[in-house]
Amino acid sequence: EDAAEESTVSAELIASRRRLIDEWNAWRIKVKRELKEEKGKRPQQRHLQEKVE
Amino acid sequence: MVRFTSKRPILLQGHERSLTQVKYNAEGDLLFSCSKDDTVNAWYSHNGERLGTYGGHNGTVWTLDVDYQTKFLVTGSADNMMKLWDVETGQCLYTWEFLTAVKRVAFSEDGELIVCVTEQRAVAQGAIRVFKINRHDGRIQDPEPISLFHPIGTKATLASFGWDSKHIITGHESGKVAIFDAKTGEELRANEKAHHEPVTDLQLAPDRSYFVTSSKDKSARLHDSRTLAVLKTYTTETPLNSAAIAPLRPYVLLGGGQDAMSVTTTSLRQGKFETRFWHKVFEEEVGRVRGHFGPINTIAVHPDGRSYSSGGEDGFVRVHFFDVSYFKARPYGDLEAEE
Numbered sequence: 001e002d003a004a005e006e007s008t009v010s011a012e013l014i015a016s017r018r019r020l021i022d023e024w025n026a027w028r029i030k031v032k033r034e035l036k037e038e039k040g041k042r043p044q045q046r047h048l049q050e051k052v053e
Numbered sequence: 054m055v056r057f058t059s060k061r062p063i064l065l066q067g068h069e070r071s072l073t074q075v076k077y078n079a080e081g082d083l084l085f086s087c088s089k090d091d092t093v094n095a096w097y098s099h100n101g102e103r104l105g106t107y108g109g110h111n112g113t114v115w116t117l118d119v120d121y122q123t124k125f126l127v128t129g130s131a132d133n134m135m136k137l138w139d140v141e142t143g144q145c146l147y148t149w150e151f152l153t154a155v156k157r158v159a160f161s162e163d164g165e166l167i168v169c170v171t172e173q174r175a176v177a178q179g180a181i182r183v184f185k186i187n188r189h190d191g192r193i194q195d196p197e198p199i200s201l202f203h204p205i206g207t208k209a210t211l212a213s214f215g216w217d218s219k220h221i222i223t224g225h226e227s228g229k230v231a232i233f234d235a236k237t238g239e240e241l242r243a244n245e246k247a248h249h250e251p252v253t254d255l256q257l258a259p260d261r262s263y264f265v266t267s268s269k270d271k272s273a274r275l276h277d278s279r280t281l282a283v284l285k286t287y288t289t290e291t292p293l294n295s296a297a298i299a300p301l302r303p304y305v306l307l308g309g310g311q312d313a314m315s316v317t318t319t320s321l322r323q324g325k326f327e328t329r330f331w332h333k334v335f336e337e338e339v340g341r342v343r344g345h346f347g348p349i350n351t352i353a354v355h356p357d358g359r360s361y362s363s364g365g366e367d368g369f370v371r372v373h374f375f376d377v378s379y380f381k382a383r384p385y386g387d388l389e390a391e392e
């Protein structure tokens with residue numbers, strides 16, 4: 001029973017984190033699109049292309 | 054929570070008093086530091102060797118910034134002066150003098166403008182000035198700003214160019230943050246209750262679309278650069294002096310601490326003052342790095358996201374290099390945040 005409850009809680013937590021990430025990512029994608037649209041009006045950004053392997 | 058280990062922290066010993074600001078140049082090969090002991094230093098960030106010292110101020114150097122080309126350095130001091138320096142030669146190119154201390158300076162993204170905050174005192178109102186910089190000959194500068202304005206109500210202590218060079222974001226003693234038109238000085242937006250105690254630091258994300266503030270109210274917040282909407286809040290148990298946004302990983306770095314009077318001698322002796330790492334999106338603390346012997350006054354993250362520096366009340370700058378675990382750690386599984 002306890003284990004069942006625990007897994008519900010963690011499922012809720014996971015769902016809530018998923019929602020937070022989705023909200024954040026949607027906002028970031030929107031902002032990046034708007035920044036791109038403004039390009040030309042402002043100097044080239046130095047973007048960080050490098051990713052850690 | 055993880056106690057992040059750093060490979061080999063480098064201790065930079067070139068200041069005799071507490072640090073006020075540290076900052077990397079755009080390439081990240083150099084780290085600049087200023088302090089209450091009147092000196093400004095430049096260091097090679099990978100090994101901590103000193104490139105040089107910029108001498109000339111006669112009072113606490115509160116603030117510095119370096120332009121995107123690493124050509125010019127600007128500093129502001131309690132001696133009421135703002136100085137422009139040649140980064141490479143260390144020569145002071147130009148000095149502006151005011152009636153009160155210079156608390157914050159910052160270049161625009163293109164290095165064409167400098168915003169400067171001067172302190173409010175009986176002799177003068179607090180002011181924000183924007184200077185147009187002659188980038189061809191640094192020795193020939195206009196002594197007059199292209200705009201000058203006085204925020205009313207609560208004094209500004211922090212300023213930076215915002216989303217673009219037309220907007221200035223300010224942080225205030227009351228906890229307010231605001232956006233001003235760089236040309237007209239008109240207050241375009243304000244969040245009077247961003248914090249309820251003084252804002253102590255304000256740093257923008259690399260693309261300038263959002264920024265982080267720290268406050269004596271023990272919290273740090275993430276704000277939208279255009280709307281000032283509060284995106285996230287990080288609530289700690291200690292007054293904060295600095296906050297920085299990490300590239301590569303979804304973290305903000307927070308530093309502060311109770312001043313020496315209110316901490317036990319044990320924690321002083323053991324270097325327990327910690328940089329706190331908070332998950333930017335989930336608003337949860339994920340790790341700490343300890344080391345300083347007094348409150349952390351200033352934090353800067355290397356532009357490549359692989360190291361960071363902190364400047365303390367203890368007079369030291371510590372350069373920390375993240376190890377593999379920092380990059381590999383996925384405390385929240387496969388949930389990845391967009392940068």
